[in-house]
Amino acid sequence: MSRTIRVLVGKPGLDGHDRGAKVIARAYRDAGMEVIYSGLHRTPEELARMAVEEDVDVVALSILSGAHATLLPKVVDCLKKEKGSDQLDVLILAGGIIPAEDVAFLKEHGIDEVFGPGTSTEEIVQYTRTHLKREIA
Amino acid sequence: MDVEEILEGIEAKKRTYLARAISLVEDGSPLGREVVARAFKSKKNAKVLGITGAPGVGKSTLVDGLIGKLRERGGSVGVIAVDPSSPFTGGAILGDRVRMRSRTLDEGVFFRSLATRGHLGGLSRHTAEVIVLMDAFGFDYIVVETVGVGQSEVDVMKYAHSVVVVLAPGLGDDIQAIKAGILEIGDVLCVNKADLPGAERTRKELEMMLGLKEFEGWKPPVVETIASSGEGLDRLLESVLQHQDYLVASGLLEKKVRESHHAVLVEYVKRETLDKIMEKAESDGTLDRILRDLVEGAGDPESGARALVEKYFGTTI
Ligand SMILES: Nc1nc2c(ncn2[C@@H]2O[C@H](COP(=O)(O)OP(=O)(O)OP(=O)(O)O)[C@@H](O)[C@H]2O)c(=O)[nH]1
Ligand SMILES: [Mg+2]
Numbered sequence: 001m002s003r004t005i006r007v008l009v010g011k012p013g014l015d016g017h018d019r020g021a022k023v024i025a026r027a028y029r030d031a032g033m034e035v036i037y038s039g040l041h042r043t044p045e046e047l048a049r050m051a052v053e054e055d056v057d058v059v060a061l062s063i064l065s066g067a068h069a070t071l072l073p074k075v076v077d078c079l080k081k082e083k084g085s086d087q088l089d090v091l092i093l094a095g096g097i098i099p100a101e102d103v104a105f106l107k108e109h110g111i112d113e114v115f116g117p118g119t120s121t122e123e124i125v126q127y128t129r130t131h132l133k134r135e136i137a
Numbered sequence: 138m139d140v141e142e143i144l145e146g147i148e149a150k151k152r153t154y155l156a157r158a159i160s161l162v163e164d165g166s167p168l169g170r171e172v173v174a175r176a177f178k179s180k181k182n183a184k185v186l187g188i189t190g191a192p193g194v195g196k197s198t199l200v201d202g203l204i205g206k207l208r209e210r211g212g213s214v215g216v217i218a219v220d221p222s223s224p225f226t227g228g229a230i231l232g233d234r235v236r237m238r239s240r241t242l243d244e245g246v247f248f249r250s251l252a253t254r255g256h257l258g259g260l261s262r263h264t265a266e267v268i269v270l271m272d273a274f275g276f277d278y279i280v281v282e283t284v285g286v287g288q289s290e291v292d293v294m295k296y297a298h299s300v301v302v303v304l305a306p307g308l309g310d311d312i313q314a315i316k317a318g319i320l321e322i323g324d325v326l327c328v329n330k331a332d333l334p335g336a337e338r339t340r341k342e343l344e345m346m347l348g349l350k351e352f353e354g355w356k357p358p359v360v361e362t363i364a365s366s367g368e369g370l371d372r373l374l375e376s377v378l379q380h381q382d383y384l385v386a387s388g389l390l391e392k393k394v395r396e397s398h399h400a401v402l403v404e405y406v407k408r409e410t411l412d413k414i415m416e417k418a419e420s421d422g423t424l425d426r427i428l429r430d431l432v433e434g435a436g437d438p439e440s441g442a443r444a445l446v447e448k449y450f451g452t453t454i
Contacts, residue, residue: 003164004227004254029228034252039235046241050234053248055156083153 002136007058007128010038010047012075015065020096024060027121028128033058044071048078051090057132060124061111063096069105076110089133095119140171147176147274152247155274159249162266173266176273183215183272184381185279187297189259189319192285194305195329197236198364199373200282204240206374207278213245215271218282219260222252229253233282247276259283259290265401268296286319294322295400298393299380301373303327304343306335320346323357325376331361331369355383414449423448 009025011018018040025035036054038047051059059079061072072094080086094106095115103114112131115124138157146154158176161169186203188196197218204214218233231250240246249267256262260283271279283293294300302323307330320326320343328340343359358376362369384390418424427444430436 003160003166004252006160025230029223029230030226032226032228034222034229034231034250036231036234036250039238042241049242050248052153053156054250055160 005033005058005129005132005136006036006054006056007033007060008036008038008047008051008054008056010042010050010059010061010075011040012042012044012047012061012063012071013065013067014041015063016040017064018062020064021062024062024095024121024124027125028060031125031129033128044074044078047075048082051079052082056090057134057136058091058093058128060093060095060128063094063098066097068094068096068098069102072106072111073109080110091128091131091133093124093128095124138168140168140175143168143172144175144179147270148179150274155247155270156249158270159267162263162270163251163254163261165263169266173269176270180269180272181275183268183276183279184299185268185281185297186377187281187283187293187300188303189283189286189290189293189300189322190303190327190329191305194285194303195362195364196282196285196303197233199301199303199327199329199362199370200233200280201237201239202362202364202367202370203280203374204237204243204246205367206370208240208243208245212277213275214247215274215276215279216246216248216282217251217264217267217271217279218248219251219253219264219284221284222254224255227254247271247274253284257290258292259286260292260296264292265296265397265404291319291322296397298384298390299324299377301325301327301377303329304339305330306333306339324355324380325373326357326359327373328359328361329364332363332366336361354387354389355380414445417449418445 007028009021011021025037028035036050036056038050061075063071076092079088079090092110092112093115094111097117098114106114113127143154143158147158158169158172162173188200190196200216204216207214220229220231220233222229229252231252233250234248237248251261251264253261264281268279281293281297283290300322302320326343328336330336340359340361347357360369360373360376362373384393423445427436427441431438431441
């Protein structure tokens with residue numbers, strides 16, 4: 001018997017648009033996963049705390065504000081602090097409006113994968129399934 | 138992670154361990170069961186409050202406000218918020234955190250969203266065990282928000298010491314709730330969204346209904362709140378705490394605790410007997426054979442059931 005995959009869909013920062021976040025939340029749900037939606041305007045500290053308490057396998061961050069270069073690495077740092085470990089067992093994904101030239105920087109700072117605006121939800125779900133960092137069996 | 142490590146983590150109030158223990162329990166793992174069995178002995182008898190009511194009446198917003206009030210009084214709070222799983226995919230969107238605006242980073246608060254995973258009754262199958270874990274962690278209060286209930290999802294009354302039934306004006310759900318018997322389980326009745334037209338009427342209807350009934354000892358108060366602004370929350374909490382005092386003074390608390398242990402015990406006995414019988418019967422083909430007989434008219438359910446029990450217990454009880 002395999003356990004249920006849990007995902008935190010998080011909205012860091014100040015942008016007030018959660019259409020994208022809701023689309024990916026529904027896609028994960030339809031793929032049989034449990035999605036905790038953070039609601040708008042969350043700080044990196046709050047998102048890290050949520051990820052810990054909800055014991056999620058995946059943190060999927062949706063960001064449109066342009067502040068990804070500062071906010072997303074901070075989520076990673078906070079999560080490491082919360083978990084007391086540099087080796088995170090959580091897959092961290094980002095999507096939204098992130099220019100291609102920023103992707104390398106984000107990956108260097110602990111974001112496992114970045115999905116551009118054109119990515120299909122199927123692709124994201126498939127990637128998520130195959131890159132989990134914790135056993136699901 | 139083994140049992141000792143998890144228990145030590147919970148003892149040391151490390152939230153990562155509590156969080157992982159809850160997952161193990163929700164996933165039905167033997168390790169999780171072992172942890173709960175051991176954690177049971179280090180329970181500290183938290184006060185358990187249930188918040189229930191139709192979808193969208195403002196349960197989560199109220200919980201957010203109540204957490205603040207409880208924290209102001211110095212109490213620590215564990216929250217369990219349950220939302221339904223999709224019957225088709227098993228997935229779920231757990232959205233109760235959206236309304237938790239103020240206390241996400243408060244060290245005295247721990248919030249966990251659970252999905253029903255097919256369990257009926259308004260809670261997850263293992264909510265009782267999650268309460269045990271939170272209690273062992275040392276929260277003074279444990280607040281349980283049920284799914285938005287429609288009909289008869291009243292499991293929360295088994296595990297919460299005080300149940301707040303939340304209604305809102307204008308949804309027509311007051312009448313629904315009365316029909317469904319959900320009001321019956323309320324120790325406190327809360328008319329939320331008192332800023333909207335019709336709140337006064339809903340309150341009066343409730344009070345009239347209550348007036349028609351006989352109560353011994355405790356008559357559920359009706360409290361109006363505006364969860365979104367915080368108005369009425371002090372009165373709501375006051376009513377809940379009065380109910381807790383009443384439970385202690387009247388000796389009813391002990392009875393309630395006993396009843397909730399009873400409910401859990403029944404679940405466990407079922408798991409150790411019924412579930413195991415059905416699993417075995419399924420895997421060794423016995424179930425299939427009996428069902429075939431029933432379909433062909435060669436057997437009857439009564440004899441089939443007896444045969445199953447006898448086969449795996451060696452005797453009918
Ligand atoms: N006008 C008004 N709106 C409120 C009040 N309390 C909550 N709301 C709004 O009602 C909506 C639902 O609130 P929630 O707290 O999510 O309700 P809920 O009962 O937890 O909903 P489910 O968990 O989905 O069943 C939100 O838009 C809230 O902002 C209130 O006192 N007055
Ligand atoms: Mg809610």
